[in-house]
Amino acid sequence: MACAAGDVVAALREAAEVIAEHRVELTDLDRPIGDGDHGENMNRGFAAVLSTLEEVPDTPGAVLKNAATTLISKVGGAAGPLYGTAFLRAATAVSGKSELDAEAVVAALRAGLEGVVARGKAEPGDATMVDALSPAVEAAEAAKGDGVAALLGAAADAADKGAESTVPLVARKGRASYLGERSAGHLDPGARSTALLLRAFATAAGRA
Amino acid sequence: MRVGLVVVSHSTKLAEGVVELAAQMAPDVTVLAAGGLPDGEIGTDYEGVLAAVQQADTGAGAVLLYDLGSAQMTAEMAVESLPDPGGAVVVDAPLVEGTVAAAVAAQGGADRAGVAEAATAAGAAPEVSEPAAAAEGARTAELTLRNEVGLHARPAALLVRSIAGLDADVRIRLGDDEADGNSVLALMSLGARKGDRIEVRAAGAQAEEALRRIEALVERDFDE
Structure with missing residues (x-):
């Protein structure tokens, strides 16, 4: 299968629902090591994205770009510029296409990762969303022969593992980095929300 | 036309407070x-x-300073999305000292690069140093500070502004310490108080004019 604009919309709806469900969990993860607003910020952003999906742009790239600008203006915390940049770069990577095949979805994911790295200047091992997104892109690349739903499933699995890998790490970027050694022993909230989003995309793709 | 400044902070109060402080020293700069x-x-x-950057850039560009990572x-992101991203620059500088230094530089007519540099340089320890050997043809004057607060923030800013744009290398000396006459922070670090005698040394084509302006300022008690 390939993703049309409507499928990307369905994926964003699923993402908004999952984020709303995990709002408290994300904030609880953020509280001991950050400013305790990640769940609220993400929920505000994705609720705003949801409200813009009534009128659906006609290409996947346009849908992603619309989500990007909404996240940038509505999220408020670091996640706004980071996810906003990720969606914006993904949109640019697939701009003009009416449908996304497996190759294009991987290209969008990779562009998103590059955007996050460019914006936040984090590297793998810094205990950030890069630790979930980076292995997810590799897994998606490896699974792209099996179709969009399968590659997104593989990406979500890898992101879950990647997010778990942040637990022992000492944060080197973001608010948690101010805690130094004390930031170790916590699941990074940004890595967790990245894994949740990829799982939501995989779920939506599996239903299509 | 002067370079404008935008103070980007997580907190409304913090941003407003920094602006209040900087504006006192740079009345003609949009901060x-x-x-x-x-x-x-x-x-944030x-x-x-984005709206603030567009408002702050009145034609000479804008410099943005920020508090924390996000x-x-x-x-x-705001700068990248400007119609002309080259019109503004985000600088890595301490928020308070950087904004004050940038505002004074902008007040003195520095261009965008100069304002950005003043902000960045504020992160380094103020350049109070051992006095250097007098430059060839340098002119000096000894002045006694009669104003109440000495070379505190506002008078230091006035001094820097009075000689901005002149072709003159100005050093101010108090006891064994010497400061660059273009650096508000360095001048403040001298800790010169009421009654202290400072030595002003100027070199360069407009050294005479620089001395004259500083003398006038001291005589006027920095308009206190």
């Missing part, structure tokens, strides 16, 4: 606060920052 979310909550507001990201 705008972009702090907090629209509802007053803690956070991309659209608010404020930097928001500021960078």
Whole structure:
């Protein structure tokens, strides 16, 4: 299968629902090591994205770009510029296409990762969303022969593992980095929300 | 036309406070606060920052300073989305000292690069140093400070502004310490108080004019 604009919309709806469900969990993860607003910020952003999906742009790239600008203006915390940049770069990577095949979805994911790295200047091992997104892109690349739903499933699995890998790490970027050694022993909230989003995309793709 | 400044902070109050402080020393510079979310909550507001940058740039460009990590990201995004991203620059500088130094540089007519450099340099320890050997043909004057607060923030800013743009290398000396006459922070670090005698040394084509202006300023008690 390939993703049309409507499928990307369905994926964003699923993402908004999952984020709303995990709002408290994300904030609880953020509280001991950050400013305790990640769940609220993400929920505000994705609720705003949801409200813009009534009128659906006609290409996947346009849908992603619309989500990007909404996240940038509505999220408020670091996640706004980071996810906003990720969606914006993904949109640019697939701009003009009416449908996304497996190759294009991987290209969008990779562009998103590059955007996050460019914006936040984090590297793998810094205990950030890069630790979930980076292995997810590799897994998606490896699974792209099996179709969009399968590659997104593989990406979500890898992101879950990647997010778990942040637990022992000492944060080197973001608010948690101010805690130094004390930031170790916590699941990074940004890595967790990245894994949740990829799982939501995989779920939506599996239903299509 | 002067370079404008935007203070990007997570907190409305913090941004406004920094602006208040900087504006006192640079009355003709547009220094705008972009702090907090629209509802007053803690956070950074991309659209608010973007609007502030566009307002602060009156033709000579704008310089953005920020408090914490995500404020930097928001500021960078706002600059990238300008019709002309080259019109503004985000600088890595201490928020308070950097904004004050940038505001004074902008007041003195520095261009965007000069204002950005003044902000960045504020992060280094103020350049109070051992006196250097007098330059060839340097002129000196000894002046006694009669104003109440000595070379405190406002008078130091006035001194820097009085000689901005002159072709003169000005050093101010108090006892064994010497400061660059172009650096508000260095001048403040001298700790010169009422009654102290400072030595002003100027070299360069307009050294005479620089000395004359500083003498006049001291005689006027920095307009206190």
